[in-house]
């Protein structure tokens with residue numbers, strides 16, 4: 001079904017009536033624009049049929065790491081187990097009660113309540129969670145068709161896929177997803193941690209490690225050999241910040257070599273949940289790898305996305321994710337020169353949005369990306385977009401969702417991104433800081449043009 005701008009707001013009559021008359025003009029001009037999602041993840045068919053509780057668990061940042069609250073493998077055994085297994089594991093770990101408690105609270109968030117109303121409009125059902133899941137399960141019979149309709153509804157034309165979080169999927173599942181969302185094109189990003197994961201367990205010398213690290217990195221970028229699940233990559237991604245905090249580039253290989261030796265000596269000896277000890281052992285080695293990767297980005301003139309702000313507790317160390325900890329990386333100075341690699345701090349630095357915005361304001365080579373904040377901040381995206389546009393040049397702001405597991409995250413981010421961006425731009429036109437045409441140009445830059453020029457997509 002073809003929806004127009006007014007249809008998309010018909011279930012929100014109060015919101016619509018409260019907007020300045022200019023809003024509908026601006027919204028109309030941008031709701032159908034193409035969208036490029038500059039940071040996001042694979043969707044599998046594992047959530048084609050679901051329950052309200054499982055849906056809530058899989059979509060939320062507090063819910064999806066539930067397995068990590070238990071010893072490794074326990075939650076998976078519980079999930080897949082028969083009644084007797086479940087009974088035993090519940091007795092030992094109190095799993096069902098914990099899941100009930102966690103998902104009960106998540107379902108009480110304004111985000112979930114708003115999501116239900118939005119999805120009910122798309123699925124043409126009653127705005128209740130049970131009704132939405134029932135209608136969704138009906139669509140699950142042709143799940144890839146449903147996923148495709150979500151992508152089409154917000155007009156996604158390109159996604160930059162971080163293959164470093166893929167729920168254990170291989171090339172076949174990634175390809176299925178890529179084919180399902182066509183004509184939206186997928187462009188892959190190579191995550192440094194994927195290479196480390198392959199090489200850290202190997203009993204090899206540091207010289208060999210170093211050589212293999214660089215070779216594998218180039219292979220992922222060029223798409224030769226194993227490539228990035230068989231294809232080339234358009235940029236790189238690092239998850240180092242939440243592990244170590246302040247990232248100081250490291251060029252001295254002898255320091256990295258000592259760290260490699262320490263890793264060999266301590267491998268599998270640090271308890272799974274002692275995250276700080278684990279990260280400390282490899283800190284220098286990871287700084288060294290990061291530096292090699294950033295040199296490669298500089299050489300190829302491709303961007304490095306860096307996880308910044310955001311959640312993913314209980315594994316990450318929240319206090320490490322301050323956007324200002326990326327300053328040394330933005331400088332990347334050597335031989336008395338600032339070398340200005342293209343840095344994209346991810347997740348709007350959320351909740352430190354102001355700091356991430358200010359870093360982008362000050363460093364010409366630092367960009368700004370809107371994911372996680374979009375869509376999880378929902379209605380207040382209006383104020384957040386205003387805050388970002390206060391200081392970040394419009395040519396450096398890039399739309400993204402960080403969608404994972406649940407395809408509706410792609411859709412919701414696109415829908416809310418366009419709506420609340422229109423609201424923020426309207427405010428600028430009313431205030432006289434932007435003309436109407438400039439406001440529409442701003443939306444084009446943020447929604448797709450900046451991504452295309454930064455990654456040189458054709």
Ligand SMILES: [Zn+2]
Pocket residue numbers: 039040041162165402
């Ligand atoms: Zn991500």
